[in-house]
Amino acid sequence: MQSLIMVQQQVAVxxxxxxxxxxxERIAKEKRRQYQDWTYWGRPVSGxxxxxxxxxxxxxxxxxxxxxxxxxxxxGDRSGDWLYEALHAFGFANQPTSxxxxxxxxxxxCYIAAVVRCAPPDNKPLPKEFDTxxxxxxxxxxxxKRVTVVVALGKIAFDHYLKACRSLGQSIPTPLPRFGxxxxxxxPWGVTLIGSYHPSQQNTFTGTLTRPxxxxxxxxxxxxxxxx
Numbered sequence: 001m002q003s004l005i006m007v008q009q010q011v012a013v014x015x016x017x018x019x020x021x022x023x024x025e026r027i028a029k030e031k032r033r034q035y036q037d038w039t040y041w042g043r044p045v046s047g048x049x050x051x052x053x054x055x056x057x058x059x060x061x062x063x064x065x066x067x068x069x070x071x072x073x074x075x076g077d078r079s080g081d082w083l084y085e086a087l088h089a090f091g092f093a094n095q096p097t098s099x100x101x102x103x104x105x106x107x108x109x110c111y112i113a114a115v116v117r118c119a120p121p122d123n124k125p126l127p128k129e130f131d132t133x134x135x136x137x138x139x140x141x142x143x144x145k146r147v148t149v150v151v152a153l154g155k156i157a158f159d160h161y162l163k164a165c166r167s168l169g170q171s172i173p174t175p176l177p178r179f180g181x182x183x184x185x186x187x188p189w190g191v192t193l194i195g196s197y198h199p200s201q202q203n204t205f206t207g208t209l210t211r212p213x214x215x216x217x218x219x220x221x222x223x224x225x226x227x228x
Contacts, residue, residue, distance in 0.1 A: 041071035047113030
């Protein structure tokens, strides 16, 4: 029987998207100036977390000098700084920071993944790359049997979570749930989907997303989980 560990192992050796393979490996060789001493991961980045998680957090893709460098999603970049601070604040992580795979971070009752597992050029996967990567997300969702809340970071992650659910045979509501920050959708299969603006530098530096706004999403997630 397939397990989360097996899915993670399959992700780590995937080479199905030539454009993404070329890009992630080039970035790993060239590196960013402040990370010249790092040995970049330069491979697909699997999801990780608690196999009994009730909270599932899904983003777009690893950052070129974040997850593609550290080997763990949302680790080593500013988006991760925001995410793990919020997860810690609401009891889903044992510490508020994440800088590398051996930094002692543990997430509790939470699993974190991305809809595309390789860092894409300009942070923009192609449609066929979304399609190729979707089975990994589907398998994680199938195996994470206790998930009751999904937080989608950004509209793209929101839409592709629903596509994965449709591919799993779930009955997607009509009209389709619409993305909005903090908007809550209770889905027919017993999962609550919450949209959030992505904690990207573009959003956080411009004030499109503030810390109180971001924390409000995880406050809702915690409340829903505790009252489920």
